[in-house]
Amino acid sequence: xxxxxxxIAHARSGDKGNTANIxxxxxxxxxxxxLDRYVTRQAVAAHFAPVITGEVxxxxxxxxxxxxxxxxxxxxxxxxxSLNTDAQGKVFSTALxxxxxxxxxxxxxxxxxxxxxxxxx
Amino acid sequence: MVRxxxxxxxxxxxxGQGFWGDSLEAPRQLVEGGPIDYLMLDYLAExxxxxxxxxxxxxxxxxxxxxxxxxVESVLPAIVQRGVRVVANAGGVNPRGCAAxxxxxxxxxxxxxxxxxxxxxxxxxxxxxxxxxxNGHALANMDTGAxxxxxxxxxxxxxxxxxxxxxxDALDQGAQLVITGRCTDSALVLAPLRHEFGWxxxxxxxxxxxxxxxxxxxxxxxxxxxxxxxxxxxxxDLANVGYPIVEGMADGSFVVTKHPNTGGRVSVASVAEQLLxxxxxxxxxxxxxxxADFTTIRLADDGADRVRACGIQGRAPSSTLxxxxxxxxxxxxxxxxxxxxxxxxxxxxxxxxxxxxxxxxLGLRFERVNTEYVGASAAHGLLxxxxxxxxxxxxxxxxxxxSHAADVDRFTRExxxxxLNGPPSVTGYGGARPRVQEIVAFWPALIDRSVVHxxxxxx
Numbered sequence: 001x002x003x004x005x006x007x008i009a010h011a012r013s014g015d016k017g018n019t020a021n022i023x024x025x026x027x028x029x030x031x032x033x034x035l036d037r038y039v040t041r042q043a044v045a046a047h048f049a050p051v052i053t054g055e056v057x058x059x060x061x062x063x064x065x066x067x068x069x070x071x072x073x074x075x076x077x078x079x080x081x082s083l084n085t086d087a088q089g090k091v092f093s094t095a096l097x098x099x100x101x102x103x104x105x106x107x108x109x110x111x112x113x114x115x116x117x118x119x120x121x
Numbered sequence: 122m123v124r125x126x127x128x129x130x131x132x133x134x135x136x137g138q139g140f141w142g143d144s145l146e147a148p149r150q151l152v153e154g155g156p157i158d159y160l161m162l163d164y165l166a167e168x169x170x171x172x173x174x175x176x177x178x179x180x181x182x183x184x185x186x187x188x189x190x191x192x193v194e195s196v197l198p199a200i201v202q203r204g205v206r207v208v209a210n211a212g213g214v215n216p217r218g219c220a221a222x223x224x225x226x227x228x229x230x231x232x233x234x235x236x237x238x239x240x241x242x243x244x245x246x247x248x249x250x251x252x253x254x255x256n257g258h259a260l261a262n263m264d265t266g267a268x269x270x271x272x273x274x275x276x277x278x279x280x281x282x283x284x285x286x287x288x289x290d291a292l293d294q295g296a297q298l299v300i301t302g303r304c305t306d307s308a309l310v311l312a313p314l315r316h317e318f319g320w321x322x323x324x325x326x327x328x329x330x331x332x333x334x335x336x337x338x339x340x341x342x343x344x345x346x347x348x349x350x351x352x353x354x355x356x357x358d359l360a361n362v363g364y365p366i367v368e369g370m371a372d373g374s375f376v377v378t379k380h381p382n383t384g385g386r387v388s389v390a391s392v393a394e395q396l397l398x399x400x401x402x403x404x405x406x407x408x409x410x411x412x413a414d415f416t417t418i419r420l421a422d423d424g425a426d427r428v429r430a431c432g433i434q435g436r437a438p439s440s441t442l443x444x445x446x447x448x449x450x451x452x453x454x455x456x457x458x459x460x461x462x463x464x465x466x467x468x469x470x471x472x473x474x475x476x477x478x479x480x481x482x483l484g485l486r487f488e489r490v491n492t493e494y495v496g497a498s499a500a501h502g503l504l505x506x507x508x509x510x511x512x513x514x515x516x517x518x519x520x521x522x523x524s525h526a527a528d529v530d531r532f533t534r535e536x537x538x539x540x541l542n543g544p545p546s547v548t549g550y551g552g553a554r555p556r557v558q559e560i561v562a563f564w565p566a567l568i569d570r571s572v573v574h575x576x577x578x579x580x
Contacts, residue, residue, distance in 0.1 A: 010351040010390065010394065011350060011394075011397075012348070012350065012394040012398050013398075014398045014399035015399070016399060017565060018264070021397075021398075021399060021400050021401065023394070023396075023397020023400055024397075025351075025390075025393055025394065025397065027351070047504070048504070050502065050503035050504065051501075051502045051504060059402055059404075060403075060416075061397070061400075061403045061415060061416055062416070063416055063417065063418055063420075064393045064396060064415075064418070064420070066393065066397055068397060068400045068401075068403055070401065076489070076491070077562070078562070078563065079167065079168060079563070080168055080171075080450075080560055080561055080562055080563070081450060081453075081522065081562050083453060083455065083489060083520030083521070084491065084493070084499075084520075085493055085495060085500055085518065086500050091500045091501070093350065094350075095500075095501045095502075095504050098506075
């Protein structure tokens with residue numbers, strides 16, 4: 001079943017040079033396993049491929065029920081050089097929450113995850 | 122003065138400024154709204170140092186965060202009466218000038234003899250940059266590996282991030298106001314904790330705890346309900362948001378809270394969001410004092426607007442310190458126009474194409490031209506998906522960047538004419554041309570700590 005990240009997590013993002021970081025945290029501690037299992041480095045790299053030029057790194061922060069992603073080459077050269085509206089990566093957080101992940105229905109039921117509505121993307 | 126037994130003693134450190142430009146009311150709210158021992162004020166974003174450097178080039182007495190002088194004045198009677206101590210990196214590229222301005226305010230209020238001001242210097246590497254390079258310190262770019270010599274002639278400022286040590290010395294010597302230049306933001310909280318509890322330079326778990334406490338409150342209200350996605354609709358009274366307070370204890374554990382009768386919210390969610398902000402490898406949060414392991418932080422609800430943190434571990438820091446070099450990197454300008462229904466996006470897109478064609482015909486040289494449609498896709502770009510049908514309005518936003526100031530300036534003349542000679546239904550032109558901005562970019566580097574010599578001057 002499809003689960004929208006925006007329904008199961010919150011996030012905050014920031015910058016360091018030309019790299020954006022996104023911390024994404026499960027809305028409930030028991031939902032962290034969904035982030036850990038399905039929000040993979042590869043999935044996030046594919047999600048952001050149209051808007052970044054570099055690699056993606058993933059770190060686990062289980063004590064905060066969170067993952068941290070570093071997106072390299074994300075900010076048009078970095079803070080002061082960037083011509084982007086989001087020059088400092090402040091809303092990469094909500095861009096990540098646009099992701100939809102495929103989760104087995106037994107996991108959705110066991111954890112009480114809100115499933116995406118039919119036809120929603 | 123008799124202090125409480127160390128086990129139960131609590132030191133209250135308030136975070137009253139998250140960057141230069143933050144709320145002018147916050148310092149007074151924190152000093153007058155309830156008991157605090159220290160007021161910590163963080164003014165220095167990376168970009169701030171270059172702005173201050175430009176100001177100092179125009180006026181040798183400038184180059185510090187002038188907001189700080191007003192902040193001190195707004196709390197002066199209270200800090201004199203109650204002995205609240207202030208730790209701030211407001212010194213920018215001229216900490217002595219900053220101290221002189223604060224002293225003048227204290228004199229005007231007749232309390233100059235009651236306040237001891239300490240200035241921390243030694244972060245400014247600009248005067249010795251060439252001798253460092255000559256002695257084999259390449260100051261290579263941490264991201265690209267390029268040696269600093271590649272941009273030496275364009276360097277505007279070079280500052281090393283100092284740790285808590287010099288500030289601890291200043292507090293030990295009795296300073297009531299400590300003014301620094303570039304230091305790690307979190308050290309502004311760690312230093313008072315070290316001074317109060319006597320944590321040594323190798324007490325890595327406690328140093329890590331103080332660093333984490335600093336990371337949480339260094340962005341002001343961003344940990345107490347501001348910019349909090351988790352429950353933003355339900356966060357009460359953000360108009361009167363309470364700025365954060367750390368209640369530190371001798372064992373390194375601490376509580377994050379705020380004054381009663383203020384808005385906002387301190388919750389596990391609000392603190393966790395702030396911990397994730399600007400995070401790199403969570404196991405290795407590097408500072409000059411310690412490498413903190415953010416995966417060891419345990420957060421727990423401790424009552425209304427109280428979050429307890431404990432269990433934090435750290436290890437020895439590296440032998441190098443981070444240097445931020447600011448250098449001139451060309452010019453940029455951004456212009457905007459607003460197009461309205463019907464077919465707002467289509468009109469804005471046509472205007473964007475026309476503008477690009479005119480820039481091309483003029484033969485202007487840019488490293489980059491960036492066209493965005495605010496309302497449709499500016500912030501999330503291609504991830505935003507298809508725009509809604511027939512939007513009420515769209516802002517065309519075009520930015521250019523390049524090394525030729527004249528070409529960037531010429532671009533700024535090409536926006537306004539579109540109002541009369543481009544697509545219809547256009548407004549939002551404020552009457553002023555876009556401003557040409559000089560770009561100061563950042564070059565992150567490392568330097569051996571043995572060549573960095575911080576100093577404390579008591580005034």
